[in-house]
Amino acid sequence: MVIKAFEYYAPESIKEAIDLLRQHGEKAKILAGGQSLIPIMKLGLSDFDHLIDLKRIKDMNYIKDTGKDSIVIGALAKHAEVENAPIIVEKCPLLSETAKLIGHPQIRNKGTIGGSICHCDPSADLLPTIVALDATLKVEGPTESKSFGAEEFFKDVFTTAMGPNDILTEIEVPVLPEGAGYAYQKLSMGAGDFAIVGVSTIIQVDSQRTCTSVRIVLGGVGEKPFRVRSAEEALLGKRITAEVVDEAVAHAVKEARPISDLKASAQYKKLMVATYTRRTLSAALSIAQRT
Template structure:
């Protein structure tokens, strides 16, 4: 039950962390909140020679909002800070909700939003709403800083587009367009504590009852969080109606690629993709016409 032995570094600057990472390479593990990494180390799935803790790098932990540009969440921001940030609650309720309904209080007080993304679970709760809202992450190495859209970020269960020498520094989410709304819906066997069996993030922009923009992202129903591109294409430029909404939900279920596992069967997941997509679009619509 005890953790295996390792060397420990607690850099106070990003540069120092990146230097350590370049020096130790694959023998090192980056530690943010620890709620995934330490569990993997305890059950023997990870055995790094050294751990680089990022918590003391204050430049990674902030949350800033500029109405003209958007929201920048430090990769090291705690999930509990994301759920309680006034600008996130006001302008990005779907993001606040995803961080609030996942795990439990203690894990949200420790876990970080960047850590949740970098862990790259197919069910990563923060991914669908962030994808729906067009989020872009920044990854830094000693050589460069590059931006990766969240659509291109996930490469497989536990795999991301980040290179071994990179650290995620922040997540940027553009200001939602006028007349738009977003929503996050999820279902699991038990409530929050359980990993989502199906989750859906949706964003729509409505102009004179016409759906001008729509983005739907599905979680836990494919090896990586995925966009429901056919459902999006179907809804785009359509006049909003119950009938189209149900059809978009059906298409979304069709293009999902779930598996059966302990949390839910393939068939159940497909049906729930339709239900969650419909609920997400309905809530997003309600928010869009209110703004």
């Protein structure tokens, strides 16, 4: 399909990009890594006249330790940079391991963390992990800067809490607490494909194997990633046994809201929620108990 003609802009600052957005309103679109937007354009599913490419904005691509138990990541950091940054591998390995499962190396060398978060595809790998980590998303708009917790940022299918002239500039992720176990795993059609079901789990246990904190987030089986609070409650404060895990898994299955599509039926996805919730709990627990 021939892509419709558009004006191309390459601003060098966030302010310049926001001014362009304000100037062109609904007829403008942001371009980051292009790994979702360009395929959409090629399918003829987009309608804009002005494309604002963020790539030249140097102060949106960084990964830094804040020194306050968190890491800040510029929205233009590429998936491969997130996957391989020593600070993330060391202090927030769940994020690195999730980024490693996105698409192929070509996709990870171009696609950005901010693009994936803003695109808000319910099957995207990063989304459940961003919620499990309780990341903070920083947004610049024409009149103000705003910060959103991950849970409030993701609103619906391909829909975030950002306004039309806003730009996501930074993602702040807390470092994983000492002794925390973690895992992200997904069911997909094959290597390099989106999650049919994705589960991100973080758990802490004490020396008696009693759960002191837990977050379980499902992706691909709802309009947006969501914490399964009933499953978390089934684990919290309890000594982890096979029965307690069974109960948590049953809650996850109950709360999942999959729809049937070309990849899998809703019924099969529910079964896979059970499998992947159990697997991530088991993997996270084995890390938590090692430390």
